[in-house]
Amino acid sequence: MIRMMTYDECVRSLDIMYQSALNLSMSSYPSYADGTKTYEDFEQSLLRSFDRENEFVLVYEKNGKDCCWIHFMLEEDSKYCGLLSLQGQSNIGECTQEFLDYLKDIHPGYHCYFGFSSLNTEAVDTLSGNGFVIVDSCYHGILNLTKSHTYLIDSNINEITHQNYSIFKNIHDKVSGNMYWNSNKILENISRWFISTYNETAMYSISTKNMIEIFGFDITLKNDSMYEFEELLKSHINSGINKQKEFLVFFVDDAYISSLTRHGFTIFGEYKCLFKII
Known part of the structure; x- marks a missing residue:
């Protein structure tokens, strides 16, 4: 099940969410695993979303346990949907599928651009299986x-x-x-x-x-x-x-x-x- 996350839930889950975001095979871009961003950056990005009308935080639950978390944004004028962070401890493929189903039901018609490491094969394969096409494939230099x-x-x-x-x-x-x-x-x-x-x-x-x-x-x-x-x-x-x-x-x-x-x-x-x- 996927649902909206509350502010208090987000605060309580920050540590485990951040640790998951450090694993390229279990997270999205923008990446927090490359050393250019900090825990404080992650915390600020998530918590300030609750004061913004066009940002949302979802949690994916399975068997009563929080598995994955999704922070995304929508731009109404351009119909743009982008990930700000998606990370989890397990079931990334299932979470990605639930997220797509959620968007189709609640926010249809949006142009979705989602970035992942090639190591996150579950998410990439799930997106590809739902008709997403790779529009950019490149190497991350720092x-x-x-x-x-x-x-x-x-x-x-x-x-x-x-x-x-x-x-x-x-x-x-x-x-x-x-x-x-x-x-x-x-x-x-x-x-x-x-x-x-x-x-x-x-x-x-x-x-x-x-x-x-x-x-x-x-x-x-x-x-x-x-x-x-x-x-x-x-x-x-x-x-x-x-x-x-x-x-x-x-x-x-x-x-x-x-x-x-x-x-x-x-x-x-x-x-x-x-x-x-x-």
Whole structure:
């Protein structure tokens, strides 16, 4: 059975929920297992959801025992549904199925984007069996910025602001398709973003409390773009260090793994994003 969780239940279950979230094979993305987020981050994210109209916390029970917990969000205007955390001690596949059935009954028509480690085979297989398709499969790279250093970068790198935003928009609009972070949405939140471009390529990252995550690398020309990639990557490393952030996170295709490791990144694991309109 799956049901809404109360605030008091959530407080009492925080410790066991967090311990479950540290197991990649029993949890979702965003991951709390990669060392970039803390127990306090997990606690704050869950408890503040009870003050937000578009966030919900569910618990999955089996034989009278709490097995799994789900924290998710809905955006009414865009019909977007995303996981903020899903973790459990057992029965992850059954929990995922119950969650999908719940969404179909209560929130039909939403565009669901759910991320999991490739190690969480129960959840991935359950989603695939329900018609979800893998829209992104990549590798999770982490750079400890406190142990990194700044780089000299190509003088042709442009840092994007309100004033020259059209440079980035012209690149991003060619490749963004139905991406959640389209040009308009990034512009609305531009104070949180660092964006750099080089010729017809662009890279963009978003800041949180102690880290920066590179959300994308846009290529519009069909040529060898490794030089552009590495120069843009260096600009984001520099930005993170200058902002005194602790970590830089980047999800990349296997073609870029060697470039990341040359610049000090650790490859944490393989990530899969699955999509379906419920």
